[in-house]
Amino acid sequence: MNxxxxxxxxxxxxxxxxxxxGSIGALVLATIIWYVVSNGIGLVSLDLIxxxxxxxxxxxxxxxxxxxxxxxxYTGELELFYSERWGLGFVDTFNRAGNxxxxxxYVHPDSPFNQSLDKNGFDEFGNHLVIEVxxxxxxxxxxxxxxxFLGRNGAEQIATIVNQANVIDEISIQSRGDGIRGxxxxxxxxxGMTLLIAIPIGVxxxxxxxxxxxxxxxxxxxxxxxxxxxxxxxxxxxxLGAALFIPLxxxxxxxxxxxxxxxxxxxxxxxxxTIIKSTEEALxxxxxxxxxxxxxxxxxxxQTIFKVVVPSAVPxxxxxxxLGVGRIIGESAALIYATGAAIKDEIIxxxxxxxxxxxIWTVMQGEKPNFELASAIAIIILGVVFVMNFVIKLxxxxxxxxxx
Amino acid sequence: xxxxRDVVTKxxxxxxxxxxxxxxxxxxxxxxxxxxxxxxxxxxxxxxxLSPFLLNYEGYNFQQGTVDLDPVNPIxxxxxxxxxxxxxxxxxxxxxxFAIINTxxxxxxxxxxxxxxxxxxxxxxxxxxxxxxxNVMRTVVxxxxxxxxxxxxxFGLGIITQFVVxxxxxxxxxxxxxxxLLSTVIVLSIMILPTITAVSETSIRSVxxxxxxxxxxxxxxxxQTYMxxxxxxxxxxxxxxxxxxxxxALGEATAVALVSGNLFxxxxxxxxxxxATLTSRMLLGIKDTTGIDYDIRFSxxxxxxxxxxxxxxxxxxxMKRLGGIHEQ
Numbered sequence: 001m002n003x004x005x006x007x008x009x010x011x012x013x014x015x016x017x018x019x020x021x022g023s024i025g026a027l028v029l030a031t032i033i034w035y036v037v038s039n040g041i042g043l044v045s046l047d048l049i050x051x052x053x054x055x056x057x058x059x060x061x062x063x064x065x066x067x068x069x070x071x072x073x074y075t076g077e078l079e080l081f082y083s084e085r086w087g088l089g090f091v092d093t094f095n096r097a098g099n100x101x102x103x104x105x106y107v108h109p110d111s112p113f114n115q116s117l118d119k120n121g122f123d124e125f126g127n128h129l130v131i132e133v134x135x136x137x138x139x140x141x142x143x144x145x146x147x148x149f150l151g152r153n154g155a156e157q158i159a160t161i162v163n164q165a166n167v168i169d170e171i172s173i174q175s176r177g178d179g180i181r182g183x184x185x186x187x188x189x190x191x192g193m194t195l196l197i198a199i200p201i202g203v204x205x206x207x208x209x210x211x212x213x214x215x216x217x218x219x220x221x222x223x224x225x226x227x228x229x230x231x232x233x234x235x236x237x238x239x240l241g242a243a244l245f246i247p248l249x250x251x252x253x254x255x256x257x258x259x260x261x262x263x264x265x266x267x268x269x270x271x272x273x274t275i276i277k278s279t280e281e282a283l284x285x286x287x288x289x290x291x292x293x294x295x296x297x298x299x300x301x302x303q304t305i306f307k308v309v310v311p312s313a314v315p316x317x318x319x320x321x322x323l324g325v326g327r328i329i330g331e332s333a334a335l336i337y338a339t340g341a342a343i344k345d346e347i348i349x350x351x352x353x354x355x356x357x358x359x360i361w362t363v364m365q366g367e368k369p370n371f372e373l374a375s376a377i378a379i380i381i382l383g384v385v386f387v388m389n390f391v392i393k394l395x396x397x398x399x400x401x402x403x404x
Numbered sequence: 405x406x407x408x409r410d411v412v413t414k415x416x417x418x419x420x421x422x423x424x425x426x427x428x429x430x431x432x433x434x435x436x437x438x439x440x441x442x443x444x445x446x447x448x449x450x451x452x453x454l455s456p457f458l459l460n461y462e463g464y465n466f467q468q469g470t471v472d473l474d475p476v477n478p479i480x481x482x483x484x485x486x487x488x489x490x491x492x493x494x495x496x497x498x499x500x501x502f503a504i505i506n507t508x509x510x511x512x513x514x515x516x517x518x519x520x521x522x523x524x525x526x527x528x529x530x531x532x533x534x535x536x537x538x539n540v541m542r543t544v545v546x547x548x549x550x551x552x553x554x555x556x557x558x559f560g561l562g563i564i565t566q567f568v569v570x571x572x573x574x575x576x577x578x579x580x581x582x583x584x585l586l587s588t589v590i591v592l593s594i595m596i597l598p599t600i601t602a603v604s605e606t607s608i609r610s611v612x613x614x615x616x617x618x619x620x621x622x623x624x625x626x627x628q629t630y631m632x633x634x635x636x637x638x639x640x641x642x643x644x645x646x647x648x649x650x651x652x653a654l655g656e657a658t659a660v661a662l663v664s665g666n667l668f669x670x671x672x673x674x675x676x677x678x679x680a681t682l683t684s685r686m687l688l689g690i691k692d693t694t695g696i697d698y699d700i701r702f703s704x705x706x707x708x709x710x711x712x713x714x715x716x717x718x719x720x721x722x723m724k725r726l727g728g729i730h731e732q
Contacts, residue, residue: 011627015532018630021521022528025601026544028594032551032559039562204434212428213435225439233655233712234553235683236445239705242693243448257693269441276438300420302427330552333657336687357554364558364662371562378555385550393546 036382040375043178047136048376051179052345053359057140059170060116060131062086066166069108076135080105081159087111088162090139090155102139102155104173119170133173142171178373180380182345183359186260189347190335190355191328193264194271195321201268202275203310203317209276210283211305229273234334241266241338255350263339263355267328274327275320282316283309319395326388329381332357356381449709453702456496457481461696463493473696481703486669487685498700500685500707505671507681507711510585510660511653514592515646522597522649523635523642526604531630542605549598557659560591565663572676579676583665586675591659596649603648607641608634643723650719654712657683682708 069087074080078091087108093101107113113133121129139158141150144165149158162168205226213219245262249255255262286309294304310317332355340352341362347353354362360377363370456476463473473496484499525545529538565582567590572579611634619629635642665678666688672679686701686708 007625007628011625014627014631018524018528018532021524022533022541024521025525025548025597026541028597029544029548031563032555035559035563036555201434201438204431205438208428208431208435212431222435222439225442226435228442229438231651231712231716232442232445233652233657233683233708235655235657235686236449236705236709239449239452239702240441240445243452243702244444272438272441301424305427326550330550330554332552332554333683333687336658336690340693357552360554360558361658361662364561369561371558374558375562378558381552381555385552386547389546389550 033382036375036378039371040373040377040379043372043376044379047176048179049184049380050181052175052177053179053182053343054345055175055177057172057174058121058131059119059172060113060133061119061170062112062116062168064112067110067112069111071106071108074106076105078105079155081155082106083159083163085163086113086165086168088113088133088159090159090162092155100152102151102153102158104133104135104137104139105155106135107133116171134175136176138174138176140172140174143169145169178370179345180356180359180373180377182343182347183354183356183377185347186339186344186353187329187355189260189349190264190267191325193261193349194267194328195324197264197268198271198275198324199317199321202272202320203279205272206276206279206283207305207309210280211301211309226273226276229269230277234270234331235337237266237270238334238337240269241334245338249350253350258338258340258352260339260347260349260351260353263335263353266334266338267331270331270334271320271324271327274323275317278320278323279313279317282313282319286312315395315398319392322388322392322395326385329355329384330357331355332361336361446709449702449705452699453704453706456498456696456700456703461496461699463496463696465491465493468494476696476700476703482707485671487680488668492691492697496696498696498703500682500704502667502669502671503680503682503685503704504707504711506585506667506679507654507683509671509673510588510592510664510679510681511650513585513589514596514653515650517589518593518596518600518649519646521593522600522645523604525597525601526608526642527630527635529601530605530608531626531634545598545601545605548594549602553595553656553659556591556595557662560587560659560663564590568676575676577676580665580678583663583678584676585664585672585679587663588660588665588679588681589675591663592653592656595656595659596653599652600642600645600649603645604638604642607638607644610641611637639726640723643719643726647716647719647723650715651712654715655683655708657687660684661687682711 066085067087069084071080071082071084071089074082074089076091078093080089080091082089088104088111089106090102091105093103115130116133117128118131119128121131123129139151141148142158142162143149144161145167146164147161149161153161209219209223241262242258245265246255246258249259249262250257253261290308290312291304294308295301299307335355335358339354339358341354341358342352343359343362344351344353356377360374363373457478458475460475461473463471465471471494473494476496476498481498481500482504483501484497485502486497486499487503489495489497489499525541529541529545533541564587565584568582568584568587569579571586572582615633615637616629619633620626624632660681661684664680664684666684667678667680682704686704690698690701692698
C-alpha cells in the first residue's frame with residue numbers, strides 16, 4: 001500500500017514535469033505573437049504598406065490663392081485643427097523618436113496642397129517638382145505673408161496662422177518614411193521569379209527520380225547529392241549566390257553587384273530540395289494502374305507523364321510550392337549576401353533591394369533597433385506564414401483522402 | 405475507315421521514341437542540374453574562400469593610402485583567438501579559432517537546454533496529453549517551426565536580452581544590453597525545439613505497441629512505461645532529431661547574429677558575456693563586397709561547412725555505437 005502511494009506520487013511528479021515542459025512551446029509561441037503584435041500593430045496600416053521607406057525633407061509652397069474647402073470626412077482620432085481657406089488640417093502628435101510634433105492630419109481633396117511645388121526640387125526642364133502633401137507629413141516650420149510659425153507652436157496656432165494667410169510662401173515638411181512598399185514588391189518579385197525557376201527544375205527532377213531513373217549507382221549518387229542540399233544552412237546558399245550568381249549576372253547582363261535576380265536564383269536553389277521532395281511524395285502515391293492504363297491505351301511515356309502523372313501530382317506540387325513561398329518570405333541570411341541589405345523604394349530587378357525579412361534585419365542593425373517597424377513587418381510575415389501552414393495542412397488532408 | 409496500320413507505322417513509333425528520348429533527356433538534365441548545386445556550392449565557395457590564403461590583397465587606409473597585404477596564414481586563421489589583429493584595411497591577420505570554439509559551446513548549451521524540453525514535449529504530444537490538447541500542441545510546434553529566423557532574432561533582441569539584463573541585475577552584473585552567450589543559447593534552443601520535437605514525436609509514436617503492453621502487463625504504471633520503456637525504445641529516433649537540431653543550430657545565422665553581441669576575441673564561458681559564432685562573424689560588419697574583409701567570410705563559410713560535416717559524422721558515429729549497445 002505504501003509502495004503504491006509512493007509510486008503514485010512519483011508518477012504524478014513526472015506527469016507534472018511532462019506537462020510543464022510540454023507547455024513551454026505554447027508559452028514561447030504565445031510570447032512571440034504577443035510581443036510582435038503589441039509592438040507592431042500600431043504601425044500596420046495602408047500607409048506602412050504603400051509608403052516610402054525614406055523620409056525626405058523639403059520646403060513646399062503653392063501659387064494659387066486661398067479658397068473655401070469645408071472639412072468633410074475626417075476620420076482620424078486626433079483633434080484636428082483645420083484651415084478652411086487652404087483645405088489643410090493639423091494634429092498634435094508624437095514622432096517616432098517620441099517627441100511632440102505637428103503633423104498634417106487631413107488634406108482636402110481639392111486643396112491646392114495636393115499639388116504644391118517643391119522649392120528645392122526641379123525636373124529636367126527646370127520646373128519645380130510637384131509634391132502631394134499627405135497626412136502624416138511633419139511640419140517643421142513655415143512662413144506666410146502675415147506670420148512665421150514653427151513646429152513647436154502646436155497644431156491649433158499653426159492652423160490659425162495658416163488660415164489667416166493670403167499667400168503661403170513656404171512650409172518645411174518631412175515625409176513620414178519607414179514604409180515597406182519597396183520591400184513588399186521585392187518580396188513578390190522574388191516569389192514569382194524563384195518559383196518560375198524552381199518549379200520546372202524541381203518537378204522535372206522529381207519526375208526523373210520517380211518515373212524514369214533506373215535503380216543504379218548513378219541514380220543513387222545524384223539522389224544523394226540532391227539530399228545533401230537539405231542540410232546546407234541558408235547562409236551557405238547566400239555565399240553561393242555571392243560567389244556564383246552575382247559574378248555570372250555581372251558578366252552577362254551587366255548588373256553591378258547583387259540584384260533581385262541573383263536573389264531569386266539563390267532562393268531557387270534553396271527551394272529545390274523542398275519541391276523535389278514534396279513532388280516525389282505525391283508521385284509515389286499515384287497508383288501504377290493509372291500509368292499502365294495510359295500506356296496500354298497507346299500513350300507514349302511522355303504523354304503518360306504529362307497527361308496522367310503530373311496532373312495527379314498537382315496537390316503535392318502545390319504543397320511544395322506553398323512551403324517554398326513560406327521559405328522565401330522568411331529567408332534572410334541568404335538574401336543578405338545574394339541581394340544586399342539596402343532598402344529601396346523604386347525596385348529595379350537588376351539592382352539591390354531587400355525582401356521584407358531582410359528589411360527587418362536592416363532596421364534591427366545599429367545602435368537603435370527599430371522594434372516597432374520590425375514587429376509590424378513581422379506581423380505581416382507571420383500572418384502569411386501561418387495561413388500558408390493552415391492551407392498546407394488542409395491540402396494534406398485532401399491529399400490523403402483523394403483516391404488513387 | 406482508318407485502319408490501325410495507318411496509325412501504328414514504323415515512322416510513328418520512331419517519332420514517339422524520339423520524343424520520349426528527348427523528354428527523358430530533359431528530365432535527366434534537370435536532375436543532374438539539381439544534383440550539381442552541391443558541387444557548385446563547394447567549388448565556388450572554396451574558390452573564393454581559399455583566395456585570402458593564396459593572394460596578396462590590396463588594403464586601403466586614409467593615413468597610408470593603398471597598401472599591399474600578405475596572404476592570410478591558414479594556421480593562425482584556424483587557431484587565432486582574435487578576429488583581426490591590426491586595423492581593418494591594413495592587416496590580414498584574421499583569426500577564427502575562438503569563434504569555432506564559441507560556436508561549439510553555444511550549440512552544446514543550446515542542445516542541453518532544448519533536448520529535455522523537446523523530448524518531454526514530444527512525449528506529451530505522442531502519449532501523455534489528451535487527444536485534443538495533443539493536436540493543439542502539435543500545431544503549436546508546427547507554427548514554431550514555421551517562424552522565420554529573423555523573427556526569432558527580433559524576439560530575442562526584444563524579450564530575451566531584456567530577460568538576461570533582468571537576471572544579470574541579481575548579480576549586479578553589467579551586460580552589453582543583454583547581448584550575451586545566455587541570450588544566444590536561449591534563442592537557439594527555442595529555434596531547434598520544433599525540429600527535435602517533431603522527429604522525437606514520430607519515433608515515440610512508432611514504438612512497437614507490444615513492448616508498451618508488455619511493460620504495462622508486468623505491472624509498471626503508464627508513466628513508468630513512458631519514461632523507461634518508450635523513451636529507451638525511441639532512443640535512436642530522438643538522437644536523429646538531436647543530430648538534425650545540431651545541424652540547424654550550427655548554421656543558424658541572423659537570429660544569432662542579432663543577440664550574440666559580436667565578440668571580437670577570446671573564448672567566452674561567462675553566460676552573461678558577449679559571444680561570437682561562425683555565422684555571426686560572417687554576417688556582421690559587412691562593409692564592402694570586395695576586398696579581403698569580404699572574401700574572408702567565404703573562408704569562414706568553408707570552415708562552417710567543415711564543422712557541420714565533422715560534427716554530423718561524429719554524432720552519427722556515436723549514434724551507431726549507442727544503437728549497437730541497445731541491440732545487444
